[in-house]
């Protein structure tokens with residue numbers, strides 16, 4: 103842990119953080135919660151309060167939905183696709199110009215290392231606005247050569263139009279606060295929708311600041327409403343709201359299930375990005391140095407708080423002992439501390455609650471007989487730090503092998519054959535991502551074919567792009583974010599028939 107003096111934050115951020123209360127953003131204006139309530143958001147590296155935030159609930163969600171509905175019909179709905187593109191490109195430019203300040207804000211609110219915020223969260227958020235900034239003029243329909251069996255010889259012009267769905271509710275988690283907001287807002291806006299966004303209670307600040315930046319870029323008032331608040335109040339109000347046409351959710355499978363149930367009231371559409379327990383499979387013929395880096399990227403990026411964490415690492419037996427020793431040795435050398443320090447590779451977990459949850463799973467690992475090879479404890483002192491933790495010789499039925507840990511805890515397993523490892527990799531309720539490391543291209547593609555996951559990486563890990571689809575199978579959810587797939591998520595197809603007879 104380092105205690106080196108930390109860099110001062112960006113002047114724009116200083117000004118933002120000096121606000122007494124970070125208000126809700128509804129209809130283009132900062133407003134207090136109707137209840138007058140606020141909650142504190144905290145810097146997890148120090149445990150100190152960062153600011154007070156208005157706590158939105160059902161009444162504020164009602165106001166936000168009304169503003170979003172009105173905005174659909176207002177200047178936003180009247181903008182040409184080319185005008186919408188211009189606005190989205192302006193968002194990308196402004197965000198890029200303020201990348202340093204936004205990166206610092208997410209580091210302060212979430213704890214993540216600034217080097218990750220600057221190399222990952224920020225450029226990806228900008229790229230999402232640029233990528234989707236190109237879409238509005240390219241969202242087209244089809245003409246279909248129809249044959250109507252009960253009207254032989256009849257002629258019709260039949261065409262389709264992709265229209266905005268309407269008001270979208272977006273409920274996002276705390277692990278990539280700005281990036282999750284950008285990943286939702288960019289395609290939602292590209293398709294001409296309006297939105298009520300609820301950031302996670304642990305990390306509400308960058309979404310609120312982004313909301314203001316959108317207004318500055320020319321997104322009309324009411325198009326993007328940001329309502330921080332608690333899950334069971336603000337989140338649940340969005341899930342069941344009769345005026346919301348679609349909900350996009352990223353978070354736990356458990357909450358996802360609640361949201362699906364609540365969505366039934368008005369048959370709103372839902373897409374779900376949920377948890378994972380992803381396999382990272384290393385064959386003995388792999389480039390071991392690259393595989394070791396892949397194991398690290400898989401499990402220690404963002405303190406292991408990624409839905410795509412490579413938390414189950416299967417290593418072919420001839421390579422097992424050596425790779426396990428290398429992983430355990432390197433884990434002990436990771437530089438942990440306040441993420442604002444650019445030398446830091448691992449920050450704290452997002453909250454005390456999350457730290458304690460991870461520690462209790464680590465204890466389960468120990469008591470159920472897994473071999474602790476590195477870490478396994480909280481770091482003493484302020485902040486919610488946990489040591490990078492490596493368990494070897496884990497058995498498939500142990501709790502740590504089955505439950506999503508969402509922290510820097512990796513389970514290593516030896517394996518002996520392709521069939522065995524594919525079966526074991528697939529025997530989980532989840533199916534978000536998987537990775538395979540081998541120099542044998544046939545083996546790699548056959549494994550990719552057999553792995554039940556929404557994303558498979560071959561000889562790499564944790565690669566994402568605005569243009570490439572993202573999402574899972576099984577209890578990791580359904581629907582795809584990013585790429586052209588998100589355009590389908592946020593549009594509705596209308597079929598038009600013209601009688602030419």
Ligand code: NAP
Nearest residue numbers: 274275302303332333337338353354357375376377409508
């Ligand atoms: P969570 O409880 O599912 O929270 C995600 C979001 O849902 C937050 O905005 C949360 O609000 C809100 N929420 C909570 N209860 C709700 C309810 N009853 N109705 C509507 N919204 C509700 O997730 P978490 O416990 O904060 O995060 C940890 C877990 O999330 C992980 O273990 C992992 O499984 C999952 N996760 C998955 C991904 C992914 O990309 N697939 C990403 C991040 C996290 P509050 O902020 O008030 O809780």
Ligand code: MG
Nearest residue numbers: 143144211304
């Ligand atoms: Mg916080």
